[in-house]
Amino acid sequence: MKRSFSIVMGVALLALLVPVHAQERSGTLVVALSSDPTSLFLPRAADRTATNASLPLYDSLVWINDDLEVVPALAERWEISDDGTEYVFHLRRDVTFHNGEPFTAESVVATWETGSDSSNDYSNFYTAANLVEAIDDYTVRITTPEPIATFLTSVALSWGMVPPEYIREVGIDAFARRPVGTGPFRFVSRAAGDRVVMEANPDYWQPDMPMVAGLEFRVIPDASTRMAAIQTGEIHIANRLTPDQAMALEGAAGVEIVSYLNDRAYYVGFKNVGAGAGTPLEDPRVRQALNYGSDRFGIIAAVFAGQAEPIPGFVIEGNLGYDEALMQPFPYDPERAMELLAEAGYPDGFEISMGCPADGYVNINEVCLALQRTLGQIGVEVNVEFRTTNSFWSEAEYGAVGAMFVDSWSSTIGEALPRLDGALMPGNFYTAWHDDRFAERISAIERTVDRGERAALYVEMHELMYEEPPFIYLYQPTIFEAVSDRVQGYLPRAAEEYFLGRVSLD
Missing domain, CATH: 3.10.105.10 (Dipeptide-binding Protein; Domain 3)
Known part of the structure; x- marks a missing residue:
């Protein structure tokens, strides 16, 4: 079977997903990576592979839905000044980090400060703001020196919130080795060049997510090895296959082919x-x-x-x-x-x-x-x-x-x-x-x-x-990917992004 996706797709399918409560989570989703992630700290995630492996750990203030609309996430609502340079976010009050720290306005300040560090690959996503201020525990003001048309989009996809006490205590390098966020999965272990292991966050603020008990990213640089692994059931999602490999997998038992034009x-x-x-x-x-x-x-x-x-x-x-x-x-x-x-x-x-x-x-x-x-x-x-x-x-x-x-x-x-x-x-x-x-x-x-x-x-x-x-x-x-027919709710976007919180296994 072959599934093709355009840039905006999948809303109807998402609506059909039935919420899964924590006690019903089961199985470990295994996803292949074509290269070893450069970092699991988003400002240092050099390429799409590293970003995709990092995103399950984090949430941002806002999110981009499948209609490419900016919607609330850790911020319940926000206002933008008439001149487009000041954003005031009103934060959720029921969110904790994986290490137990509460998510507050100080977390947003720390995310901006550490993200802006010049040692980061993508500090420019954070230095676009010239001031981040905690107005009170659950209100934060972000100021930019001039209007930025895509600022909220950048925040949604780059500003993964970090716990201020932990990251200031251990520093960025140590944080990148044992990252902590508020996301649907929490970090368990990493073996460089081999795998990244995560487990479901039992206290996630969206109680119907995630839908599996565990998540594992397996580093498999060779596309033919990824192809073999999807056929044996060793992995559930094999990305970045060649057209010839995708053609060879057409009709293979238990495997579906996903294709889409890559942005x-x-x-x-x-x-x-x-x-x-x-x-x-x-x-x-x-x-x-x-x-x-x-x-x-x-x-x-x-x-x-x-x-x-x-x-x-x-x-x-x-x-x-x-x-x-x-x-x-x-x-x-x-x-x-x-x-x-x-x-x-x-x-x-x-x-x-x-x-x-x-x-x-x-x-x-x-x-x-x-x-x-x-x-x-x-x-x-x-x-x-x-x-x-x-x-x-x-x-x-x-x-x-x-x-x-x-x-x-x-x-x-x-x-x-x-x-x-x-x-x-x-x-x-x-x-x-x-x-x-x-x-x-x-x-x-x-x-x-x-x-x-x-x-x-x-x-x-x-x-x-x-x-x-x-x-x-x-x-x-x-792009050609092979997906196990046990996988439900997998909806990659045109830039090869995928968000695994609502993916389940039959």
Whole structure:
């Protein structure tokens, strides 16, 4: 059986779920991870795998439902000032952390303070606020220096509340090793490179969640091993399968295939800092040449059996502002690529290094090697540096690898802003291309509350990023997952997010 999902889906199915009380919880849900989580502390969860493994431990003030609406969570209600820079949240009074600490306004302050620490990968999600104040035990005020159109969405998906006494006592590093939140599951143990074990939170403030007694994330980097494990019943959810593997599993006993278009842009990043400074990449003609010389269409056909879409930039299908008529991918044109290289002073090409997160994404090793071959045909000799995922994402500005790197960036909000901000705003952990023109336009998008005006700004941003590309734009894949037919209520979203509190086992 095959189940396909769009970006917004599943509300009717959720309505059919019957509440399960604590005494009825049974079974341990086992979910495969394609890489070892970099951290279980959300501000340090470097990629989607790490985020998905962290989210069951935490709650935020607000939540994004399946209609992409902001709804109450640990905050029962809130008010926003007329100028859009002040948020006052009124908190629930019946919530405790896994270690017994009460959830109060001081918890929100501590979450902001620790999340803003410069050692974190995503401190920018927290430093977007310049002040967080406890008005009383159950009222908190958050102030931003200017209006931020997607601020509540960012809070919903990034501000996992932490217990102030515990995190201040042990520090961020120790907290990340034994995390504590208010979420539907609580941490039990972690064996690096092997598994993360959690158990149901018996005191969860939503009494019908979770619906299983235990949750285990199993680290299985090899997709064929994940495929075998779902067939033997060792795991219940196998993610990031190749199209061929999904096809091979069609009709397999006890297994269902889930597929959906991923809101994730795969790209080759250029660096004009660190190892990229002073390289040919600083010439926009070279960056355009590398886009013309990358056969993204051939890669999609050969590596993904056609189950991906070429992307024109960072604003992709399903995003606010996307216009297929205006936004076309670079054509594969090696002759034009060589002309541009000659104009830039490199008629014989050049040599350059490119980092690759080994096994970090579906078929990513093959993609890196295919890029090496196709760019070699225009005279650019690419030295591929394979790194483990933890090494690849370990340093600011991709400092662990050379002048180029292969990566991807998802968005959970139906807009390109999170990937634009994360990849191009100077000062962010993973920004390796600095250009004030990009930063100014991203700031304008963040400040613009009107969706129509914001859509127009995305078009302008796309046009600049096409003329002055900071990346080689590659593809947007279709995601394939295999799910045991014992699993009920599993509804992944377009950015590969999944929330397991309402998932049960037959």
